[in-house]
Amino acid sequence: MKNNNNNNNNNDDKEEDEEHPSMKLTDAQAEMYDRQLRVWGVSTQLKIAKARVLILGAESPTLLECAKNIVLAGVSKVILCRGKAKEEEEETLSFLVSVEDRAKKISVAEAAAKSLQEMNPFGEVSAADFKFEDLEEDKDAASAILGENYDVVICCGRRVHANTVKHLNEVCRERKIAFFLTESSSNHGYFFSDLGDAFEFIERKKHDSDNNEDGKESALLTKPFESFGSAIQKTSFANFKPKRSCKFTPIFCALKQLELMNLKPTLEEVREHISKLPDGDKVVDGVSLEDLALFLDNRIEMPAIAAIVGGLLANEVIKSISHAEEPVCNFFCFDVLSGKGAVEKLG
């Protein structure tokens, strides 16, 4: 992986935590992080400060929103990878790319890394390159991409083949890396997460200090997750309840099922596939061809949806690092028109 990193401006901090495993926050960090320390406490902040996050497909506005949130939270290292050739990048406005950088035709990932580095000098943000396409056929290529030791991998789902996602997720599982997949369009947004077979977290009842001292019980709980490939393949369409599910979730699953059969399905094929499934006609009913088309060739991420999904996803990333709150297991979908943000279990 080609690494264009030249932002190594905080070796001091890093040396400090390597020398002292029970590191402390510096005064400068305590000052800047004060308001969030009041949300998640010092021990979570220290865990965040050690975490390394790899972002694949940094041209996606949703991933950039998410990246901004976790950089502000204070992660140790973020690498933004662009997954598409520069020519393929759309001319969308990004809040992390300045007018000058856009004029200079610097890639979004590189420009964003620079902006994010300015946003939080305590972490290290850099940019790199790879191609999603290379990973479609080849799990070893996915393994090579994830060469370094990361704690979290966040992958863009927009126009990325399910086989690529499956390969990346499998490698993450083997290396005990938290894996997230996300995508937004002009009418919906989703994320999928796999935190391993037995994700442990502490559930604090009544975290809020509102209800006096007695509310501080906590319990260590375990949650099983599934890999992308197995969750998608095992999904039964009969389980979707129109009232509770988001109407886009079945389409997502059907499309990804077809892709995992090594297909590049057309709109009609996806529609046909769904209608053949048990209860499939019900699913197809509520979905227009336009909705389907957006899934197959999604070119617009609505900024408002990107902000919502990127924010919710960043919360999940923090939870995967802190083990201090109940994580979403394992799929979330937001439908802009109904306003519903539904959590569902795939697989």
Added chain:
Amino acid sequence: MASTTTTTTNNNNETPDAPLAPEQLLFSSTDSETLSKNILMVGAGGIGCELIKTLALTGFRNISIIDLDTIDISNLNRQFLFRKKHVGMSKSQVAKESVEKFAGSKQTGINIEAYTGNIKEERFGLDFFKKFDIVLNGLDNLEARRHVNRLCLSANVPLVESGTTGYKGQVTVHLRGKYCSCFECAPKPVPKSFPICTLRDTPSTFVHTIVFATDLLFPRLFGANKEDPSDLDEEEARDAFTRKENEAGTAFAKRVFAYVFEKKIKDLLEREDMWANRDKKPEALDSETLLKTKEERTATTGYGDAHKKWTMEEASEIFVRSAGKLFEKGDRISEFDKDDDDAVAFVTATAQLRCANYGIEYMSRFDAKGVAGNIVHAVATTNAIISGLIVIEALKILNAQKHLDEKEEGEGKNDRLIKLANSRYTFVGNFNAGRQLLQPLAPDEQNPKCVVCANARAELCCDISKTTLADVISKVLKKKLNTNEPTVLKGDDMLHEEGEDLDDDEVENYAIIGKRTLQDLGLESGGILCVDDNSQELKFDLVVVHQNLEEFDEDAFPEGFELRGETPKVAEGAEKEKDEDGAATDGEASDEIEIVEEGVEITKAVESPRLGKTKAIASSPSPASKKRKTK
């Protein structure tokens, strides 16, 4: 409007009030007409930074942003448009410059107007509000929220209101109309106050000890008005709290220590009646031992790790040392300031020592600062999510407006707008098993008891023989009802006016009237005061009901009065009980979402403010709409 031509086969044609199709509401967001609308953003803080970014990315071109604040280092963990080099600069100005850096005015034609100032200033009055197509709030205090709500109602501009605390947040939409509530239709959490005697003699929570320190002891020793009578001044206290001539600050602090944590507690213990019905008696500290042990450690500086609790010896030493520092600052201190480390250390030490007196569990300096300074905990993610939801609601309203009949007037038009737009209230919350991350609800209907938008009357229950007009103006009209410059009439008699254009003798005259009790002014129980505030275009009647001061429950109404919206004639009886404490009238479990808003002063309460959907009985026709006075 490219996309609206293809699919408009929605049921919009059959029923006029059905929501518009998604294409019309949202995908036409690239529509140049919608994107050129004038947007007013109030607040450039946590929500504001995210919101102006999301608006600019969506393509909105005409944005005005107001904030009175300057940038602080503790903003930088979430207000991502600001950098360390911007600390001390105007939030709205820097936000404008940062957005122009990526959405540069040449390419996209973005035009951001930044104002540094308080939204309550006269220049931001009704005429200013009328220039905008929609107002988006990202505020941190209830007072400003209420003020903006009133001006939006008067100017008939849609308001999208928002708030966040920690992982929680909400977005709501407000318009004047029967099927849309205004921001003030539902009761709002207000900072709780505590009876003085609880704070002084019988504290039972950590918050009590903090409020004792910030609101009683701190002002008595260091405040701007430390010479004024204080609630701490019992017989012998006056000596204990008065610094002798040439007395060193630390020596005085030790005398205060010995009095507050030892002598006063011993005195209280002698009042046996006080403890007869209580589980626990307080314990006096041994001030001599606690203070002596630290004599050698005079070289100590700093207050240690903010997250570590102090030992009793440390707390005692820090009480004296921080007080010494505060005395040195002298007149530079006016009141407790959470950004003054010495003040925070003093308050933390005081609270800890009081906790030791009363057997209460105490907290670290970091936590004590949060409670004492009303610090709202905040993360970037919630603000980002909320900004997206605000933009969606704004797009829906602005796109739906184009489908309204231009000739249509009045409240019915707003009712139609909110339906066409498919407006929603959305709540963002912590994920717990079974709970969704985003919860959309239908907008509330107008509360017929709302003083602000439904022309309802407010009812003040107080002792008319003891309450003066000045009390009503400062404690009720300003503090509770958030009026700015109220005018008060009784019948045709002008009792009170304020503002810069008054003559000196008028001011003097009103001051004299103000000192008279309501009874003196000829008001009887059930009498009416007419209140009018031109700066907010607000006018309402205040019905005064008498109740003897002794009959007020001190814990529930420490201020000695009760304010409530008048119960409509139809619903008298059944509804009244529930509404008096401002609780939700609707017990549906799905509405049990805690709403806490960025910066709403909740500390003194540390009580989770709840707001349910108020489904008030609306069987009566909406009150005849009085014509609002326009300047």
